[in-house]
Amino acid sequence: xxxxxxxxxxxxxxxxxxxxxxxxxxxxxxxxxxxxxxxxxxxxxxxxxxxxxxxxxxxxxxxxxxxxxxxxxxxxxxxxxxxxxxxxxxxxxxxxxxxxxxxxxxxxxxxxxxxxxxxxxxxxxxxxxxxxxxxxxxxxxxxxxxxxxxxxxxxxxxxxxxxxxxxxxxxxxxxxxxxxxxxxxxxxxxxxxxxxxxxxxxxxxxxxxxxxxxxxxxxxxxxxxxxxxxxxxxxxxxxxxxxxxxxxxxxxxxxxxxxxxxxxxxxxxxxxxxxxxxxxxxxxxxxxxxxxxxxxxxxxxxxxxxxxxxxxxxxxxxxxxxxxxxxxxxxxxxxxxxxxxxxxxxxxxxxxxxxxxxxxxxxxxxxxxxxxxxxxxxxxxxxxxxxxxxxxxx
Amino acid sequence: xxxxxxxxxxxxxxxxxxxxxxxxxxxxxxxxxxxxxxxxxxxxxxxxxxxxxxxxxxxxxxxxxxxxxxxxxxxxxxxxxxxxxxxxxxxxxxxxxxxxxxxxxxxxxxxxxxxxxxxxxxxxxxxxxxxxxxxxxxxxxxxxxxxxxxxxxxxxxxxxxxxxxxxxxxxxxxxxxxxxxxxxxxxxxxxxxxxxxxxxxxxxxxxxxxxxxxxxxxxxxxxxxxxxxxxxxxxxxxxxxxxxxxxxxxxxxxxxxxxxxxxxxxxxxxxxxxxxxxxxxxxxxxxxxxxxxxxxxxxxxxxxxxxxxxxxxxxxxxxxxxxxxxxxxxxxxxxxxxxxxxxxxxxxxxxxxxxxxxxxxxxxxxxxxxxxxxxxxxxxxxxxxxxxxxxxxx
Numbered sequence: 184x185x186x187x188x189x190x191x192x193x194x195x196x197x198x199x200x201x202x203x204x205x206x207x208x209x210x211x212x213x214x215x216x217x218x219x220x221x222x223x224x225x226x227x228x229x230x231x232x233x234x235x236x237x238x239x240x241x242x243x244x245x246x247x248x249x250x251x252x253x254x255x256x257x258x259x260x261x262x263x264x265x266x267x268x269x270x271x272x273x274x275x276x277x278x279x280x281x282x283x284x285x286x287x288x289x290x291x292x293x294x295x296x297x298x299x300x301x302x303x304x305x306x307x308x309x310x311x312x313x314x315x316x317x318x319x320x321x322x323x324x325x326x327x328x329x330x331x332x333x334x335x336x337x338x339x340x341x342x343x344x345x346x347x348x349x350x351x352x353x354x355x356x357x358x359x360x361x362x363x364x365x366x367x368x369x370x371x372x373x374x375x376x377x378x379x380x381x382x383x384x385x386x387x388x389x390x391x392x393x394x395x396x397x398x399x400x401x402x403x404x405x406x407x408x409x410x411x412x413x414x415x416x417x418x419x420x421x422x423x424x425x426x427x428x429x430x431x432x433x434x435x436x437x438x439x440x441x442x443x444x445x446x447x448x449x450x451x452x453x454x455x456x457x458x459x460x461x462x463x464x465x466x467x468x469x470x471x472x473x474x475x476x477x478x479x480x481x482x483x484x485x486x487x488x489x490x491x492x493x494x495x496x497x498x499x500x501x502x503x504x505x506x507x508x509x510x511x512x513x514x515x516x517x518x519x520x521x522x523x524x525x526x527x528x529x530x531x532x533x534x535x536x537x538x539x540x541x542x543x544x545x546x547x548x549x550x551x552x553x554x555x556x557x558x559x560x561x562x563x564x565x566x567x568x569x570x571x572x573x574x575x576x577x
Numbered sequence: 578x579x580x581x582x583x584x585x586x587x588x589x590x591x592x593x594x595x596x597x598x599x600x601x602x603x604x605x606x607x608x609x610x611x612x613x614x615x616x617x618x619x620x621x622x623x624x625x626x627x628x629x630x631x632x633x634x635x636x637x638x639x640x641x642x643x644x645x646x647x648x649x650x651x652x653x654x655x656x657x658x659x660x661x662x663x664x665x666x667x668x669x670x671x672x673x674x675x676x677x678x679x680x681x682x683x684x685x686x687x688x689x690x691x692x693x694x695x696x697x698x699x700x701x702x703x704x705x706x707x708x709x710x711x712x713x714x715x716x717x718x719x720x721x722x723x724x725x726x727x728x729x730x731x732x733x734x735x736x737x738x739x740x741x742x743x744x745x746x747x748x749x750x751x752x753x754x755x756x757x758x759x760x761x762x763x764x765x766x767x768x769x770x771x772x773x774x775x776x777x778x779x780x781x782x783x784x785x786x787x788x789x790x791x792x793x794x795x796x797x798x799x800x801x802x803x804x805x806x807x808x809x810x811x812x813x814x815x816x817x818x819x820x821x822x823x824x825x826x827x828x829x830x831x832x833x834x835x836x837x838x839x840x841x842x843x844x845x846x847x848x849x850x851x852x853x854x855x856x857x858x859x860x861x862x863x864x865x866x867x868x869x870x871x872x873x874x875x876x877x878x879x880x881x882x883x884x885x886x887x888x889x890x891x892x893x894x895x896x897x898x899x900x901x902x903x904x905x906x907x908x909x910x911x912x913x914x915x916x917x918x919x920x921x922x923x924x925x926x927x928x929x930x931x932x933x934x935x936x937x938x939x940x941x942x943x944x945x946x947x948x949x950x951x952x953x954x955x956x957x958x959x960x961x962x963x964x965x966x967x968x969x970x971x
Contacts (some may be wrong), residue, residue, distance in 0.1 A: 195749075198750075199749050199750060201744045203749075225970070228752070231751070231752065239970060239971060241970070244970060248968055248970070249968060251968035252969075252970065254966045254967075255745060255965075255967035255968055256742050256745045256746060256967070257742075257744075257745030257746050257748060257967075258749035259747035259968070259969065259970050260747075260970065261748075261749055261751055262629055262749045262751070262753070262764075263750075263752070263753060264750075264753040264754075265753075299787050310685060328669055344876055344878055345872045345875060345876060347875075347877070348650050348651075348871065348872055348874075348875030348876045348877060349870070349871050349872060349875060350651075351593070351649060351650045351651030351875055352593045352651050352871040352874065352875040353657045353871070354651060354655075355589075355593050355597075355651035355652035355653075355655055356592075356593060356652075356656055356657075357622050357625070357655055357656070357657065358622070358625065358657070359656070359658035359659075360658075360871075361656060363870070363871060365870075365872075371879075377752075381627060410676065432959070452850075456846075471870055471871065472868070472870070473868055473870030473871065473872055474866070474867055474868045474869075474870075475867060475868075475869050475872055476743070476757070476759075476865055476866070476867030476868075477742065477743050477746040477747070477754075477757060477865065477867065478739045478743060478759075478867055478869055478872075480742075480746065481741075481742030481743060481745055481746040482738055482739060482742045482876075482878075482879075483738060483741070483742060483967075484738055484876075484878040484879055485876075485878055526906070529852075537965065549611050565806060571648065571649075571877050572645060573645070573648075573649035573650070573651075574642055574645035574646045574653070575653065576619070576633060576635070576646065576647055576653050576654065577633060577644070
């Protein structure tokens with residue numbers, strides 16, 4: 184008599200990306216191809232839904248739907264920012280038991296790695312046989328133990344194209360609108376903002392200044408750099424990470440909050456808003472600020488083909504890892520040795536990843552000077568794919 | 578003895594678009610193909626440069642450069658917001674005479690149509706033989722006498738994809754970040770903001786509210802509409818034109834200006850900023866605002882292929898019109914009769930276009946109710962091209 188194979192549960196967690204659903208597709212496809220599990224369930228809005236017993240049976244979703252979902256931004260299961268608390272653990276284990284879940288796949292970032300590891304440990308303690316495999320995901324590209332993260336290449340592509348476009352625009356507008364400051368996402372690190380440099384082929388090209396969380400912003404130096412570019416080229420573009428800070432903390436923290444909620448929590452405008460005011464005032468040139476917000480992580484025409492492929496690949500690798508008996512691990516993306524870019528998957532223990540943040544290393548960024556190094560662009564280029572080449576007259 | 582053909586001058590004016598350089602390419606290519614002119618010059622930053630004698634000889638720019646410029650956003654000659662003043666007229670005529678300009682091509686919007694017409698009239702008065710042909714250009718799509726304007730289709734494509742993406746993101750994020758307000762360009766009209774509706778296939782799809790300059794924003798109604806969508810779908814997206822106004826004037830005009838320049842001119846944040854504060858406060862849900870700014874008109878991956886083609890076509894038509902003896906005219910784009918979309922060019926007198934603004938007509942917009950009509954989407958779809966189709970589970 185054969186045992187009925189155990190069921191699987193998938194969840195998506197954290198900020199969305201252009202390829203989060205490609206990983207979901209990778210998991211369900213590989214599971215279907217392998218016939219490895221009984222039913223495949225999805226948790227609605229991750230932990231949030233799971234705690235309330237909100238799951239959806241994905242087993243019979245038609246392939247045509249999956250193909251379309253794989254190319255949709257967002258998170259088809261719904262995502263969440265809910266973190267696991269100690270009180271959640273028995274509830275989650277109860278939910279898993281009720282659905283006969285033996286395999287748990289979590290697509291997420293470092294918070295999700297902590298969740299996966301904790302549940303793995305707690306399940307073992309409780310004598311519950313649970314395989315946990317995470318699939319990396321974040322536009323912030325800040326997970327340790329992996330060469331890069333699915334989601335990053337596409338957001339980086341958006342940011343690079345946005346800087347190229349804003350540069351062409353500001354240069355053309357000249358006196359009418361010569362200075363633009365763009366604000367880019369990135370919780371603790373500058374990987375995404377730094378991607379704005381990828382389209383820069385000559386000194387004249389935007390962006391002329393990039394501010395990353397790794398390097399505190401000196402306001403006088405920032406204005407001087409903008410002024411230098413403006414004087415020399417007739418226009419200037421800066422790309423600023425949303426968490427760029429001054430040496431004293433929040434940039435513009437001395438300003439009035441733009442909104443105070445009913446609990447009295449103040450919300451400050453981002454650094455681009457603040458810095459554009461500063462530059463306008465100091466240089467007496469009206470300065471635009473731009474904030475693409477969630478557009479940068481959901482704009483489907485900016486998706487990197489390689490990112491889409493690798494996200495699916497990471498999902499498939501998670502299923503194979505689970506079938507091969509691995510647990511409490513996260514899939515990693517590794518760069519195969521050799522001159523041509525080739526990505527292979529590996530595995531890392533979840534507790535080596537959870538809660539850790541990979542800031543930009545010194546071979547990519549001189550953090551003291553705030554200068555990106557050529558090795559970073561070599562690293563980034565294959566993830567983003569080919570960029571168009573704009574031309575100038577003369 | 579044959580007379581040496583007269584020289585031509587091209588200028589680009591107003592806000593940049595993704596296809597402004599396609600029209601430039603169309604003019605120089607058609608001119609080269611026809612061998613119609615002597616030298617072809619470009620004015621640097623339009624009137625600004627012309628007044629100072631800053632022009633560039635384009636005749637010998639290699640074809641390979643043109644091909645690349647044709648696909649670059651911005652304005653390769655440089656653009657300007659400088660309007661023609663009566664004092665400028667003799668200076669401009671002097672500059673034209675110095676370069677033996679007999680043909681003047683202006684790629685621009687309704688300010689440029691005024692410039693072209695004025696110069697045409699003044700040249701005639703002065704006994705200067707000048708042919709003036711304008712090529713339409715504006716992401717605002719607000720020129721009269723033309724079915725649509727080059728530049729609009731690409732910006733509309735960006736706006737439609739941005740709303741689709743932000744919708745997928747907000748829906749997926751759910752409680753963590755359920756409401757987004759995007760601010761879209763548009764000087765006096767809602768053509769561009771209205772394009773956000775193009776990706777909407779069902780009621781659940783973003784955007785749930787669109788605010789256009791044609792319909793004053795009632796703040797209570799706006800919040801109620803957002804709340805209704807949020808309650809029903811768990812997320813809500815609004816797209817707001819940068820010049821959306823309340824019945825009393827500037828939205829949020831009662832707020833502190835975010836910046837006051839040295840001359841004491843106050844600058845207010847746009848309506849998305851203001852409305853997101855309002856919604857956050859009223860619904861006690863933190864609400865994002867997004868402002869893609871110049872990205873929406875320069876993001877090359879959002880360019881509409883048809884828009885690129887038509888922009889070039891309009892440039893070529895301008896040269897043929899000039900060669901056929903037309904002057905003081907602007908090229909128009911017309912929809913050929915028949916069920917399949919086909920665009921042909923026509924001509925309209927410049928004085929019928931200059932300084933006029935085409936707001937959205939009643940067959941496209943019920944301005945009193947602020948409701949777009951299906952005829953608008955039928956009008957828009959061929960200009961934007963095929964949009965991806967996102968999928969949901971269940």
